[in-house]
Amino acid sequence: MAIDIVSTKLLQEKSIAEVKLLLGEPDKEKQEQVYYDLGQCSGFGWENSILQVSFSNGQRVTNAIILRDQP
Numbered sequence: 001m002a003i004d005i006v007s008t009k010l011l012q013e014k015s016i017a018e019v020k021l022l023l024g025e026p027d028k029e030k031q032e033q034v035y036y037d038l039g040q041c042s043g044f045g046w047e048n049s050i051l052q053v054s055f056s057n058g059q060r061v062t063n064a065i066i067l068r069d070q071p
Contacts, residue, residue: 002038002051002066011053011061019053019061032058038066 005011011019019034020026026034027050036051048069056062 002036002049005051006064006066009064011064014061015059016055023051026053032056037069 011022014022016034023036027037028035032055034053034055036053038049038051040046040048050067050069052063052065052067053061054063
């Protein structure tokens with residue numbers, strides 16, 4: 001599902017409230033980014049992965065990517 005969210009740009013231009021409505025409360029929030037723990041995301045090996053959603057000026061999604069979790 002996370003790979004589809006990124007590849008189809010499903011979250012592009014959505015507000016943080018819309019993202020939370022679709023995905024639930026994030027596992028972590030920073031200044032203009034929210035993070036969702038994905039566990040072992042298919043196609044990305046045995047390392048845990050994270051969905052990072054970035055916002056411009058805290059308003060609308062500008063980017064969503066999958067990152068490898070850093071231990």
